[in-house]
Amino acid sequence: MSSGSGNREGRPGEGPEQLALIRESVRKAKAPRARPRTWRGAALAKELPVARVVVNKGVLHLDQFFDYAVPEELDAAARPGVRVRVRFGAGAHQVRDGRREGGRLIDGFLVERRADTDYTGPLAALADVVSPEPVLSPELLGLARAVADRYAGSLADVLQLAVPPRSARAEGRPSPEPLPPPPVPEAGTWTRYAHGEAFLSALARGGAPRAVWNALPGPHWAQELARAVGATLASGRGALVVVPDGRAAARVDAALTAVLGEGRHALLTAEAGPERRYRQWLAVRRGSVRAVVGTRAAMFAPVRDLGLVAVWDDGDGSHSEPHAPQPHARDVLLLRAAHDGCGFLLGGTSCTVEAAQLVQSGWARPLVAPRERVRAAAPLVRTVGDGELARDEAARAARLPSLAWQAVRDGLKSGPVLVQVPRRGYVPRLACERCRAPARCRHCAGPLEAPEQRELRCGWCGRGEPDWRCVECGSPRLRARVVGARRTAEELGRAFPAVPVRTSGRDHVLDSVPGRPALVVSTPGAEPVAEGGYAAALLLDGWALLARPDLRAGEEALRRWIDAASLVRGQDEGGTVVVVAEPTLRPVQALVRWDPVGHAQRELAERAELGFPPVSRMAAVAGRPGAVAEFLAAAGLPPDAEVLGPVPVPPAPPGGPRRPGDPPAGEPWERALVRVPPGTGAALASALKEAQAARLAKGGASPVRVRMDPPDIG
Structure with missing residues (x-):
């Protein structure tokens, strides 16, 4: 017994039973961990026999990693980042007479290989490696985790948005060889802006400028985006552009082809179809192309050596993902810019309040044209x-x-x-x-x-x-x-x-x-x-x-x-x-x-006077009458949180189009808003996520929907 254990014995109020439990826990902690056991006599991998897996189960109370044993026959294919199939659910880790009981097959991603596990019982084994293609990099996993935490969601839900569905035919095709960096493009119409040429020069030198760009009216914005991407690629880095719809993506795609030539960028839109889109996505992940333009889902594109992220027309509602946890493309790209230390460009002919806040805070610089240029380019408005x-x-x-x-x-x-x-x-x-x-x-x-x-x-x-x-x-x-x-x-x-x-x-x-x-x-x-x-x-x-x-x-x-x-x-x-x-x-x-x-x-x-977003962080909590108040009472909200409501939610029109967050047809719902000052948003998201996880773990409770940073607060 160590001296620390002797000190522990002298504490008042600890009887022999408590001391025995303490000694047993110390013995287990010091004892070498046993290799995981599996069933049917299957041999395990000789090195790193434990696979840590994130399962495709987007419920909050299961938002964690699960350990599985790696059979010897899957040792070579079970690499970090690959898609796997595992047994999950009731009885998945129970063994009787050498056979597993219960559990159903479910998809997941192998996050890492380990030598041991914290799980005390026998581990279920990986059922299969779906594909040897590693699609989940550590960088993408870290981004997905950050997005899930910001929006009080689950990692599995974010990964469903970040990694497109698999196409075996696309995986079987090799990606083209990467092209060398292109020359620095000319400034072109960027000369119309006060600091336009300086912005491109900083990108070409490998810098990370951050700007809010108020584009002049006219057809030149797509070419200007393409030149910013070209300057970034000339520095040997990658670039990502997110636009609101397929029409805008097609315009930027044509402009990138005109500035860079063929084969240097990928177009990621739903119009391309699942197989072609996945093939383009694989080319980006493999490093064959270093530039991406696409719609909302492209915000997670695994561009290597990211040097610039750009979002066009961030006020468009298409940038807000309708599926859980409903992230906004602008905020995801802000996270990527902060995490990767890359350049950031938020552009549009108009200007959102969030863009103005980025400039006011000093995080980004304004990129505007002189007033005489604006008057010449804009039409006469009556x-x-x-x-x-x-x-x-x-x-x-x-x-x-x-x-x-x-x-x-x-x-x-x-x-x-x-x-x-x-x-x-x-x-x-x-x-x-x-x-x-x-x-x-x-x-x-x-x-x-x-x-x-x-x-x-x-x-x-x-x-x-x-x-x-x-x-x-x-x-x-x-x-x-x-x-x-x-x-x-x-x-x-x-x-x-x-x-x-x-x-x-x-x-x-x-x-x-x-x-x-x-x-x-x-x-x-x-x-x-x-x-x-x-x-x-x-x-x-x-x-x-x-x-x-x-x-x-x-x-x-x-x-x-x-x-x-x-x-x-x-x-x-x-x-x-x-x-x-x-x-x-x-x-x-x-x-x-x-x-x-x-x-x-x-x-x-x-908004600053009234305490409304984006000056504050806000969450919307909706559910049946009484369920919202019960949920908020159980949540450990930050001390400076302010609850507004709840108030009745207007019912969705019968037979009409439904939006995410609309109450079920025929059910009376109410909604409350929770507001916190700047700097407390992460604590609010964490509190709501924990309360929702606890509520779901109990089961049978009336559903409550939580959304961070709702775009429409009435």
């Missing part, structure tokens, strides 16, 4: 207020004021005209003509619609309402609150019968249109690119974007408007934009001045 719209006879007849009609006529003389409508369809929303009260269904209170001018029906339950009368004033007459894209296209087609009218929306999105005169009616985010730019643009029903009950309504409206207006020719070329919205509102004035950065800075200042 406004039409609600008062003028109400007085205008043309507006009452066809929703378009005289100023808009004149802009369309002038624009069609030299090229296509873009018309942005906030909603698709024919007449999505209706209201009483006399008192403007929304027209709602008598059965479920859903919104009434008149699709394609057919009979009135409910948009939620589908019941017809042929004898509708307003419950407020009794009037039987209706008017359109927001007219959809198809109805707008029909009106414009009647007004300009000799001009072709094209529509672009969720059902059919156009990538591009010719530079000939035409009317292009589009919903926000589906605007096609016009050859040579649009001659003019109309931004209709601006109040519909600004009236959304959302903290980001003004920011999102401005982003949508600027994205559309950026497709219009510059003021020097006669480009004109007419926005139908109240001129005195802040987002409208920011559009007129083309000052998204100033708008974001003012929004950030107001």
